[in-house]
Amino acid sequence: xxIPTDLQYTAEHxxxxxxxxxxxxxxxxxxxxxxxxxxxxxxxxxxxxxxxxVCGEIESTKSVSELFAPVTGTVVEVNDAAVxxxxxxxxxxxxxxxxxxxxxxxxxxxxxxxxxxxxAG
Amino acid sequence: MTDVIASPLHTEHVALxxxxxxxxxxxxxxxxxxxxxxxxxxxxxxxxxxxxxxxxIGVSGPDAARLLDxxxxxxxxxxxxxxxxxxxxxxxxxxxxxxxxVYRLGETAFLVVANAANHDVVVAALRERAAGFDVQVDDAxxxxxxxxxQGPRALEVLGATPGLTGADELAAMRYYSCLPVTxxxxxxxxxxxxxxxxxxxxxxxxxxxxxxxxxxxLGAGEPFGLVPAGLAARDSLRLEAGMPxxxxxxxxxxxxxxxxxxxxxxxxxxxEAGAVLDFVGRAALAARSEATATRTLVGLEGLSxxxxxxGHLVVGGDGSVVGEVTSGAPSPTLxxxxxxxxxxxxxxxxxxxLGVDVRGRVEPVRVVALPFYRRPQG
Numbered sequence: 001x002x003i004p005t006d007l008q009y010t011a012e013h014x015x016x017x018x019x020x021x022x023x024x025x026x027x028x029x030x031x032x033x034x035x036x037x038x039x040x041x042x043x044x045x046x047x048x049x050x051x052x053x054v055c056g057e058i059e060s061t062k063s064v065s066e067l068f069a070p071v072t073g074t075v076v077e078v079n080d081a082a083v084x085x086x087x088x089x090x091x092x093x094x095x096x097x098x099x100x101x102x103x104x105x106x107x108x109x110x111x112x113x114x115x116x117x118x119x120a121g
Numbered sequence: 122m123t124d125v126i127a128s129p130l131h132t133e134h135v136a137l138x139x140x141x142x143x144x145x146x147x148x149x150x151x152x153x154x155x156x157x158x159x160x161x162x163x164x165x166x167x168x169x170x171x172x173x174x175x176x177x178i179g180v181s182g183p184d185a186a187r188l189l190d191x192x193x194x195x196x197x198x199x200x201x202x203x204x205x206x207x208x209x210x211x212x213x214x215x216x217x218x219x220x221x222x223v224y225r226l227g228e229t230a231f232l233v234v235a236n237a238a239n240h241d242v243v244v245a246a247l248r249e250r251a252a253g254f255d256v257q258v259d260d261a262x263x264x265x266x267x268x269x270x271q272g273p274r275a276l277e278v279l280g281a282t283p284g285l286t287g288a289d290e291l292a293a294m295r296y297y298s299c300l301p302v303t304x305x306x307x308x309x310x311x312x313x314x315x316x317x318x319x320x321x322x323x324x325x326x327x328x329x330x331x332x333x334x335x336x337x338x339l340g341a342g343e344p345f346g347l348v349p350a351g352l353a354a355r356d357s358l359r360l361e362a363g364m365p366x367x368x369x370x371x372x373x374x375x376x377x378x379x380x381x382x383x384x385x386x387x388x389x390x391x392x393e394a395g396a397v398l399d400f401v402g403r404a405a406l407a408a409r410s411e412a413t414a415t416r417t418l419v420g421l422e423g424l425s426x427x428x429x430x431x432g433h434l435v436v437g438g439d440g441s442v443v444g445e446v447t448s449g450a451p452s453p454t455l456x457x458x459x460x461x462x463x464x465x466x467x468x469x470x471x472x473x474x475l476g477v478d479v480r481g482r483v484e485p486v487r488v489v490a491l492p493f494y495r496r497p498q499g
Binding site: 032035036038039041057059060061062063064066090 | 140151152155156157158160353356357426427428430450451453480
């Protein structure tokens with residue numbers, strides 16, 4: 001499974017695309033393990049998320065996974081298209097299936113692609 | 122359990138790109154491409170399942186029917202030739218050791234199909250209970266594969282499969298019956314049974330011939346919309362159909378009555394002399410059949426998006442715990458969460474509104490009659 005080299009990652013299988021705001025999603029490793037995603041629960045625009053804390057849920061027919069905030073900051077946009085059609089997260093986890101855009105206050109301890117690949121291998 | 126057992130179809134699964142998962146000591150396909158697509162194919166067309174992990178146990182000899190009537194809760198001696206019956210094997214205290222399907226292959230020959238996880242327990246119990254009977258208990262699990270074709274187009278798929286005989290006989294078969302047919306000259310036991318809530322067939326075949334049969338079914342089924350389907354779809358299909366899964370709705374602390382399956386317990390079984398037949402667990406089950414239930418298995422229809430999952434607590438209007446979810450998932454067919462749960466009898470009436478504590482937040486649910494999904498008749 002190819003892991004994009006331009007992103008940063010967490011051990012809980014979230015990815016972060018640096019920027020202002022930063023974009024957050026879950027990796028193909030996570031979506032493959034979950035199977036078909038049928039429901040996303042994401043934080044509201046304007047809410048604060050804290051790195052390492054649960055900020056949402058990703059539910060498939062088979063199981064459910066908590067979404068851990070990879071950074072600390074304020075949610076400025078939620079991918080409504082993915083909420084309406086969670087299959088986008090399966091089909092394009094690093095693109096159209098992004099989840100949140102966050103104005104980042106602090107981001108620490110993120111992994112690069114090589115470190116994540118070693119972990120997720 | 123140390124070594125993982127590979128299905129005879131293992132290389133087929135790998136070639137099809139399946140995600141494999143350890144299951145009761147076996148390495149089995151969880152999904153090929155998409156849980157939802159596989160689930161939907163079975164509801165609307167057909168799915169092909171590898172169920173080689175299931176335990177096949179032959180019981181034969183002059184006392185075969187007597188052994189089964191003593192060892193199991195059902196009346197198997199009364200089963201007609203080529204009939205199939207859903208039954209259970211219980212411990213002396215009435216707890217369920219496994220739920221089974223028994224097929225009658227002849228006057229003195231039966232096939233007992235056990236869950237993979239309980240296969241060793243069932244073989245050991247049957248052998249122990251066979252003491253004093255003139256009967257052989259033959260564990261054929263490893264040399265027998267099981268392939269299932271499930272869905273409204275299953276019969277058409279079998280009819281179009283090259284090398285498979287008996288299409289007319291298959292069409293005439295009743296649900297819950299079986300018939301020996303052949304595939305390329307090799308005997309295959311075709312059973313009109315399944316675990317999906319759809320019409321369909323289960324084909325028992327010697328392990329060495331399984332790859333050829335699988336490929337023939339897959340090729341013949343493609344024009345009908347048949348796709349290979351994994352254990353994830355099997356679980357969501359059986360849940361919608363309200364069918365129990367051992368380890369979830371059934372275990373050794375559960376009696377058939379708790380699970381709403383008291384009908385499988387035949388307290389009225391008699392021996393040749395017409396005397397009450399004392400099967401294993403009878404005394405405890407007879408007492409349980411008279412007692413007031415402390416819990417009962419119900420269906421829960423989710424009224425919000427988040428699904429209750431096994432182990433989640435069911436709560437009443439005042440927040441008190443009234444039960445526990447045993448199986449639960451978002452239903453692909455119905456579009457809302459469904460769950461099975463054990464609850465106290467006072468809240469078991471269909472229409473009762475309860476809650477399920479889903480990771481700290483109570484989601485509203487309503488008690489409904491099982492099954493959640495019933496296939497259109499016709």
